[in-house]
Amino acid sequence: MAAMMQPQIILLKEGTDTAQGKAQVVSNINACTAVADSVRSTLGPRGMDKLIHDDKGNTTISNDGATIMKLLDIVHPAAKILVDIAKSQDSEVGDGTTTVVLLAGEFLKEAKPFIEDGVHSQNLIRSYRTASNLAINKIRDISVSIEGKCLEEKKALLAKCAETTLSSKLIGGEKEFFALMVVDAVLAIGDGDRLNLIGIKKVPGGTMRDSFLVNGVAFKKTFAYAGFEQQPKSFVKPKILLLNIELELKSEKENAEIRLSDPSQYQSIVDAEWNIIYDKLDKCVQSGAKIVLSRLAIGDLATQYFADRDIFCAGRVTEEDLQRVAAATGGTVQTSVNNVIDEVLGYCELFEEKQVGNERFNIFSGCPAGQTATIVLRGGADQFIDEAERSLHDAIMIVRRAVKNSTVVAGGGAIDMEISRYLRQHARTIAGKSQLFINSYAKALEVIPRQLCDNAGFDATDVLNKLRQKHASGEGANYGVDINTGGILDSFANFVWEPSVVKINAINAATEAACLILSVDETVKNPKSESALGEAAASAMAGRGRGPPRGGRGMRRRF
């Protein structure tokens, strides 16, 4: 009430939340550390998975940082930034999402004591930026190019990268099997570089080992009408017609109406409708295509008609699959059956319908344009296959990046230890506060090997000391954590590889996020506007009483 009498106190709108100063920076840091802690245990080959049960009752099991962050539904504004960088890492590189969150959390954690001691955050930010530039340049320096190798050799190298990614996932046990599959899939799409050309189909049942790669397109048998059984289910070198129209007996246009004055004409109209559909079907057959696919329905009349002429047809094929078939077979999707020239027909070596689990699959293989691949995933539970799909997506992205920027670095924490060592060494040449900050940045980088050890149940301090010693000796630049024995090993020689772009992007994004959070010294939260609140909440607001009644009472009290 008093506030209403003194307008100067309400500088900002009623309900506005403000927080300011050092305490604000520290509380933001705490929030971010808490978020980082929640994904911490998923890092590395021995990382644990998280089961997330959302409000709709869906269960997700994942150890993909980006997926977890997305599902966590974070509302804290500062912590949200971490979600953003995980997403950005996911879209830019595809993997390393846990790493980036962990690094950002660790950078902030290291900064916290300095902030509490009264260091101006801009000083920290400047040092962090310098350190990140140094680190990135160092990665570029020591990365190894896989350019110029022959295809076979390159394939093996790419498979190693995929294996490193997969080893930290649920399907890590079968990493060699899937790594090859992923590399083949990525190489199949070639320079086209459109991710949606790699299809992943999930069929519950069987074991992981039953998964297979189709060098072409595969999709689940669509709904079919009577007559489908009579159609041949396998073709060698068929031509394929892709349609975007309905092959069904129905009215041509919604806004057309027929009015007859002469009842005898009625039959002719019925005939005309039949003529139209027969004309369409006839044109399909005349085009010479042996397989007819349509995005829209293919009715029972058409199914019968095609079956009589030894043609295979499938209606209601999803847009995605149809596009993929078009890309693979070199055909174009037609919206009209008139004037179908040979050019727009697709072509493939072999078409067959196959039983996979308890589903039937239409499989097109040996496609000339080649630019597609489909991975059919098998496995026990739905959640399991879902996670496997996410893991494969990560691996596919990694291989794509590795193909694009073909340099790799040693994984298993080796590169992090090496940068850390390099930065420590560099820090000694700096006079002033900056030395301390760069040192703590270097220390923060060690979180990766430390967490790898922790998650594997090894004594992190012990392993880290061994690693530091090895890296300091000058010739152990490629030494990382040995996840099997709890010791250290030459990661590079043991094919634990990561594309350098993953690390560069992770360090860059983590530093940017950390600097952003450090640079905030004030949070102002405006009350939500009524339009944003929606009607339900608006009624709750009403109880607080704004405007006239309250103002009026304030005045009356005054006099």
Added chain:
Amino acid sequence: MVFHMQPYGIQGLLKEGHKHLSGLDEAVLKNIDACKQLTLITRTSLGPNGMNKMIINHLDKLFVTNDAATIVNELEVQHPAAKILVLAGKAQQEEIGDGANLTISFAGEILQTAEELIRMGLHPSEIISGYTKAINKTIELLEEVVEEGSENMDVRNKDEVVSRMKAAVSSKRLGEEDILCPLIADACIQVCPKNPANFNVDNVRIAKLVGGGLHNCSVVRGMILKNDAIGSIKKVEKAKIVVFTGGVDTSATETKGTVLIQNAEQLEKYAKTEEAKVEELINAVADSGAKVVVSGAAVGEMALHFCERYKLMVLKISSKFELRRFCRTTGAVALLKLSPPNPDNLGYADSVSVEEIGGARVTIVKNDKAGNSVTTVVLRGSTDSILDDLERAVDDGVNTYKAMCRDSRILPGAAATEIELARKLKEFSFKETGLDQYAIAKFAECFEMVPKILADNAGLNAMEIISSLYAEHAAGNTKVGINIEEGVCKDVSALSIWDLYVTKFFALKYATDAACTVLRIDQIIMSKPAGGPKRDQPAGMDED
């Protein structure tokens, strides 16, 4: 009950429910206090080492920024006097596009000193007249400190542009200005028309794409559309372009109608004629030489089918503004209806291609030859808030370019100008007779705020810095300012930190105007907010 509290005086004059505040204590000082509160928020964001603010607005959108214009805009300031400062900041933002923080902080500072003067016993009107004299003198003095020879500049010389832009950009993204400035300068110079005064800020576009980092930022001559091409043709080079605003589809009547079919023949023909019509149109478009069709609305399936057949790339731009810019980029004349285009109406682009950047598919329209139409600065960053902040930095840079096209005079930056002004203004104040003298002297002292905040934000000892600055300036080194990197005083011409004359001119002018307006107020009357039907509803539930 009301009877016992029968209002009197002015209260009786006005409708019940209004608020009335008057006099020095109630109005002037409280107003000043509110303005001070506001500047407390913005001042820590001043300068290259300024801190960011995290603001969540009423729509739950997160802003992380140190751009004062954005901060005050999103703060939703309620206090009427503080609003005047906000308006001054906005005016500066609209006039120059940079320096809003200086405006608000400086206005807050001179109001604060005004408070001291009022407590000394000066009347607000004397303070106002003193301040007015002071600002007029300041403007004179400002002319004197202008760097010699800076009034003639080549707005197409990248180095000169960068040196003038640096201060504005580095105050937003410190340590990144070396990458950003050349990019912005490139973009601006490319679209700079023959008469630089006609430079249009709108011609420098910004495309924000999440992912990557600052070193992935680039400048594209042409436009970037944030969506994919519709058809399967994803890349065309040296293409003529036809633009249709109305969509590419079979024409339908606006009025609801039904096609009446009377016999079987008509029914059979119906579909065919429609198809033939579309084919004819698309064929005509293809014949005109166009390779790219741009639609402002939906593209019909039948039309798309024939576009594919005739190997036309199809783009859809649903935003009217974006479509207009696209026309400007390519020189195309937008056609209202799907009809065979006239060769004069066709646009041209060197290449139109779909590329994947950071997981998003974008269409890049490049046009090297057409010169000064539209350029796009591609910004990359790891989060949306970083990108938004980068965008504001680029906006400031572009606005600075616009300002320097009009007036290219520059002043020494890094608080060198402020200290010089403070020193000279103080001398001037001693020559004044009357009570104005105090106000002018105080006004001069206010300039110390800038070096003080710069030093404070950089974690330096402000008093030490200011005293050594005065010493240097008194010794005749008028271009000495703060070197934030090293924390010492240095000649700014060596550091090449320059501010634009116009930016400072308007910032100081607007700030003083706003402050004087606030000081002039001696009564606040707030009427009872109108009780519309919307407000009546909750009233029933209220405690009253």
